[in-house]
Amino acid sequence: MKEHTIKNRLTTVFLSVFIAISVSAQQKQSTCSGSLTAANKEYEAGRFSQCVEILKPCIENLSAEVQFEAYRLMALSYINQNENEKTHEAIVNLLRHKPDYRDFPYFDPLEFTKLLAKYDVWALLEMGMKGGMNFNTVRPIKNYSVTGSPAEFSPGTGYQAGFVAEYFFRKNISVDAEFLYEGLNYGRKATNVSGWSQEFTEKLNYFNIPVTGRYYFYRWNALQFAAELGMQMQLFNATNSNIILKNNITGENVQNTIEQSKQRSSTLYYALAGLAVKYKLGGGNLCLNARYAYGFSNIVNADKRYDDLDFILANQYVDSDISFNPLYISLGYQFPLQGLYVVKLSKK
Secondary structure, three states: OOOHHHHHHHHHHHHHHHHHHHHHHHHHHHOOOOOHHHHHHHHHHHOOOHHHHOOOOOHHHHHHHHHHHHHHHHHHHHHHHOHHHHHHHHHHHHHOOOOOOOOOOOOOOOOHHHHHEEEEEEEEOOOOEEEEEEEEEEEEEEEEOOOOOOOOEEEEEEEEEEEEEEEEEEOEEEEEEEEEEEEEEEEEEEEEEOOOOEEEEEEEEEEEEEEEEEEEEEOOOOOEEEEEEEEEEEEEEEEEEEEEEEEEEOOOOOEEEEEOHHHHHEEEEEEEEEEEEEEOOOOOOEEEEEEEEEEOOOOOHHOOOOOOOOHHHOOOOOOOOEEEEEEEEEEEEEEEEOOOOOEEEEOO
């Protein structure tokens, strides 16, 4: 019985506190509903300290869409009162709430416009998606052949698509991390394998995790240009191979397919170098990226090379050791996370 009474009392206390907080918030919102208009009248009348006093207790209760206007009025008022430190604080808050204010300003005094121009504003984190195509070339490491015949490798086109996150340490220095799903293709041809021509093609799928450092070396209006260096790791997912044998004398064709997952390395590593171009569009950035990858790893699992002897003997084919050097061309869109902006006085 006592326990039930205690629970009822606690419930009553919590409800009372919740109601009190809700009523207080509603009263503040009601009190502050006309604060921006009232503060603007005080500012226009030259009563700058009164303008600030009206805004101070209400600014956090204003909607996000108009908070920047309150900080703007506070900054202008502090300028007229020669309060440099408070002016700086108000400008920082203004630009955090509306980072593009300098691009679309109100009719501000010239002194204020010049002061705003001294600040750099950039997003701390951008998120987005990208997709595109790749051109994969093969770098032979060691040739293996049942008959000792030479072979040539041909490039193939593929695709990639996934997610992007870019974190900015400074306005012009960032780290870009991505998670992509990609397909890489290539071919291998041998013209004389015991009197047969041999054409082998393979399609591989990987989960790709590239990480690059970016340096934005040039900006012009809505355009930004960046150079990048980094590494990427590919995690093997699936493969499908096709081989066509053609008799050089009779013209007879034989075609077979094979799944070679066991004969492929599970993890590949690459060095990356590239260029990125961003164009400000809407609330984010359209990003065109060209990136070259130099593979360090053998795509073939050498320990499993001869596991499928039936296929090797029937087709006179065995995997050679190779690495990939793909060129990636991608187009994506990145948008800054709201509220995560850095505002600093420029060193210029």
